Amino acid sequence: MFFRSEANASPTAVGPRAFPDSASLRYHRTTMIEFRHVFKSYGRGLNALSDVNFDVAAGELLFIAGPSGAGKSTLLKLIAGLIEPSRGKIKVNGHELSRLPARARPYLRRAVGVILQDVHLLNDRSAFDNVVLPLIVTGHDTTTAHARARAAIDKVGLSSKSKLRPVELSGGDQQRLAIARAIVNRPALLIADEPTANLDDASAQRIIDVFLDFHHVGVTTLIATHDRDLITRYGKRVLYVDHGRVSSHILPPQKHVQEPQS
Amino acid sequence: MKSWLRQHRYALGTTLRRLALQPFSTLTNIAVIALTLTVPLVGAALLTSLQPLTQQFSPQPQITLFLVPGLPAAEGRTTLERVQAEAEAESLEVAWVSREQAYARLRNQPAWQDALGALPDNPLPDAIIVTLQGSDAAAQAPALAQRWQQWPEVDQVQLDRQWIQRLQSLIQFAQLGLLLLAIGVAVIVLATVFNTVRMQALAQREEITVARLVGATESFVRRPFLYQGALTAGVAALLSILIAAVAVIFLNDALRALAQSYGSDFLLRLPAWPLLLGFLAVVASLGAFSARWSVTRNTRF
Numbered sequence: 001m002f003f004r005s006e007a008n009a010s011p012t013a014v015g016p017r018a019f020p021d022s023a024s025l026r027y028h029r030t031t032m033i034e035f036r037h038v039f040k041s042y043g044r045g046l047n048a049l050s051d052v053n054f055d056v057a058a059g060e061l062l063f064i065a066g067p068s069g070a071g072k073s074t075l076l077k078l079i080a081g082l083i084e085p086s087r088g089k090i091k092v093n094g095h096e097l098s099r100l101p102a103r104a105r106p107y108l109r110r111a112v113g114v115i116l117q118d119v120h121l122l123n124d125r126s127a128f129d130n131v132v133l134p135l136i137v138t139g140h141d142t143t144t145a146h147a148r149a150r151a152a153i154d155k156v157g158l159s160s161k162s163k164l165r166p167v168e169l170s171g172g173d174q175q176r177l178a179i180a181r182a183i184v185n186r187p188a189l190l191i192a193d194e195p196t197a198n199l200d201d202a203s204a205q206r207i208i209d210v211f212l213d214f215h216h217v218g219v220t221t222l223i224a225t226h227d228r229d230l231i232t233r234y235g236k237r238v239l240y241v242d243h244g245r246v247s248s249h250i251l252p253p254q255k256h257v258q259e260p261q262s
Numbered sequence: 263m264k265s266w267l268r269q270h271r272y273a274l275g276t277t278l279r280r281l282a283l284q285p286f287s288t289l290t291n292i293a294v295i296a297l298t299l300t301v302p303l304v305g306a307a308l309l310t311s312l313q314p315l316t317q318q319f320s321p322q323p324q325i326t327l328f329l330v331p332g333l334p335a336a337e338g339r340t341t342l343e344r345v346q347a348e349a350e351a352e353s354l355e356v357a358w359v360s361r362e363q364a365y366a367r368l369r370n371q372p373a374w375q376d377a378l379g380a381l382p383d384n385p386l387p388d389a390i391i392v393t394l395q396g397s398d399a400a401a402q403a404p405a406l407a408q409r410w411q412q413w414p415e416v417d418q419v420q421l422d423r424q425w426i427q428r429l430q431s432l433i434q435f436a437q438l439g440l441l442l443l444a445i446g447v448a449v450i451v452l453a454t455v456f457n458t459v460r461m462q463a464l465a466q467r468e469e470i471t472v473a474r475l476v477g478a479t480e481s482f483v484r485r486p487f488l489y490q491g492a493l494t495a496g497v498a499a500l501l502s503i504l505i506a507a508v509a510v511i512f513l514n515d516a517l518r519a520l521a522q523s524y525g526s527d528f529l530l531r532l533p534a535w536p537l538l539l540g541f542l543a544v545v546a547s548l549g550a551f552s553a554r555w556s557v558t559r560n561t562r563f
Contacts, residue, residue: 107477109474122468136269140268
């Protein structure tokens with residue numbers, strides 16, 4: 001409804017390599033995210049964001065950097081429509097979020113894969129059931145939902161642990177499980193808040209590789225991170241958030257990253 | 263449509279899973295609601311059984327004039343003619359019941375056979391039964407009864423409608439009482455389901471958060487709770503019907519002997535099945551309504 005049609009998508013296609021119809025992604029416009037004079041305050045006098053302005057092009061991979069408490073998580077939650085700005089205008093794929101009726105917001109969230117710092121996994125069910133949930137929410141039939149959930153779990157390398165409950169998984173595996181849940185609905189926009197925090201280098205690289213795969217097939221990807229090495233490694237644009245202000249772009253923006261992965 | 267059905271099936275499965283995870287709490291809630299619902303249901307059974315009792319009697323007031331015992335037949339006929347003369351003016355129907363006819367009728371009733379057999383002769387007087395017609399019949403009946411009571415040929419006047427009116431007034435009073443009781447019970451059902459769903463919603467806070475995060479609509483979030491409310495109240499209503507049916511069987515065992523001693527076959531019976539199905543639907547709907555109210559109030563996070 002908000003980003004693209006899934007009518008012709010293969011049921012087992014979840015990861016970019018299994019995305020045979022990725023070329024058919026139909027964006028409404030080339031700018032995926034627009035922030036105009038956005039303020040966000042919590043309570044009295046605590047400004048999480050102040051007069052934030054930026055654009056993110058469709059298909060762009062963008063890092064969001066900054067110290068703890070700078071407003072990175074707030075920024076991501078605003079984009080996902082999980083919280084509302086105190087002032088200003090946010091557009092996601094051409095839809096101004098503040099004008100979006102409450103009943104339409106869930107449909108926006110279906111097209112945005114969100115991985116928060118607190119991974120919000122359900123410990124009363126298996127890893128597989130956690131991943132299949134977004135497909136149940138969208139009313140997919142059982143066969144398709146199970147096939148896509150299996151493919152998503154496979155994509156993040158958790159096939160052998162799909163029957164375990166999240167509480168039985170390591171921190172890294174829980175992070176990967178959250179990614180599987182975020183990608184299972186084939187989002188056009190992927191948002192991750194500190195996805196590699198507290199992970200060893202190898203695990204962190206595997207997770208970043210998943211995001212890169214999605215970026216390479218045109219999925220707009222935003223990653224908030226502290227990791228300076230990670231930011232500089234890929235030469236992508238960075239939004240630097242400090243004291244609630246998006247103060248600088250460390251690396252020049254690259255608007256259309258559509259080249260297929262070799 | 264298939265997607266809609268799948269989501270309902272998922273919601274129902276989720277509800278059953280949640281209920282099964284807390285069997286003691288679930289059964290306690292159902293038992294409390296069922297026992298509460300049984301009280302008005304048994305009350306309804308009593309009213310349902312009393313209602314035909316009033317309907318089997320003439321809806322028009324009747325005045326019975328018992329003539330003085332041993333009154334000569336000629337005077338009895340004169341009295342009848344006087345009443346008939348008034349009947350033309352007052353739109354009345356008049357019937358003569360001789361003491362022999364009355365005795366014969368009474369002997370046909372098993373409850374009176376032994377008593378009449380013990381008497382040496384017929385103790386009954388001749389009687390004139392007057393049935394009043396017209397819309398103001400009930401209003402004019404007491405005045406007529408009082409006037410006829412003054413006649414020397416008349417020993418006693420009985421206004422037959424009075425006790426039926428009293429019974430009907432009593433039933434109307436009981437109906438009002440039952441209505442108030444039903445409203446009270448409905449409030450208890452609402453409160454119980456509301457609180458149960460509130461607790462459940464708080465316990466499922468994380469699941470609701472995740473569902474919203476991945477794009478669940480509010481209908482999707484609310485649906486399992488609506489099923490929970492409707493199922494809890496519906497099963498409780500079904501259980502209350504069963505409890506009331508068993509209670510009526512036991513009460514009838516005790517009532518049968520009492521009713522037979524009055525020559526009556528009066529027995530309690532539950533309202534008709536369509537009414538019971540309606541009761542079930544109303545209680546289930548009440549549960550769903552309460553659940554919706556509760557989940558809407560308690561999931562604003």
